[in-house]
Amino acid sequence: MGANKPGKDVHDQLGRAVGKNGGTVPAVILVNPQLGENIGSAARSMLNFGLTDLRLVAPRDGWPNPAAETLAAGALSVLENAQLFDTTEAAIADLNYVLSATARRREIELPVIGVDGVGPKLRAMERDGTRTGILFGPENAGLTNADVALSEAILTYPVNPAFQSLNLAQAVNVFAFLYAAGEGVPDTFDDALSDVAPREDLVRLFDHLEAELEEAGFFYPAVKKELMRHNIRAPLTRARLTEQEVRTFRGIVKALSRGRGHHIDRKRQSESKKKPETEKKPES
Secondary structure: OOOOOOOOEEEOOOOOEEEEOOOOOOEEEEEOOOOHHHHHHHHHHHHHOOOOOEEEEOOOOOOOOHHHHHHHOOOHHHHHOOEEEOOHHHHOOOOOEEEEEOOOOOOOOOOEEOHHHHHHHHHHHHHOOOOEEEEEOOOOOOOOHHHHOOOOEEEOOOOOOOOOOOOHHHHHHHHHHHHHHOOOOOHHHOOOOOOEOOHHHHHHHHHHHHHHHHHOOOOOOHHHHHHHHHHHHHHHHHOOOEHHHHHHHHHHHHHHHHHHHHHHHHHHHHHHHHOOOOOOOOOO
């Protein structure tokens, strides 16, 4: 069969390049996958989390496989750039660090990595230019010991010991998530929160709110006024309001206080309209 040449940039559904086939992102190597649908679903999971280097080792139903396209759901570029190999050895020949995904104990002395450390570890290797990859076995049996022996470490998930079998695409999805999680919060959420409002702005909000509450007769009985003020200020302080949120709260207080006056004026106007006019007695 031989290996396909590295493909072009892989793009997301917005047309943005998210990775390059043959780059330093971890390669996902599916060894003897059986169902095209699982290959397609795995490609979708990969692109969801920024993985683009898909390698297939002797798929049972050949390649390309139309069944994979249906479940790729927008990740066709990953399938189109997938590389095809005859053997596992050939698929990992250019990699410096390889993991094997398996839930079974092996009679091979290899370190086992849990889900907590794999993402940061691979991210660190990626920054250093180390080429990494992970092996996944066929749906019916998983990786052979011969495949596992080609890797530096085993990655295992905390699955139910009584039911360890994961669908191939699901297993790839978990790994892709762990890899992405190693980067931390996505850039799109950086600096999403505004700075906390200066304390003087918060104190002005307290004074404004408490003045209106005083006017409304809220602080009753008077002996509990200080405790009530503390109970108002404490949760607002814990909330660490931003400058905009403080302005919004002051606007709410202002609107409510004005609304109270408007309500009284409207009530008085309504009552005055209801009073019958006094009939004038005819002059004698």
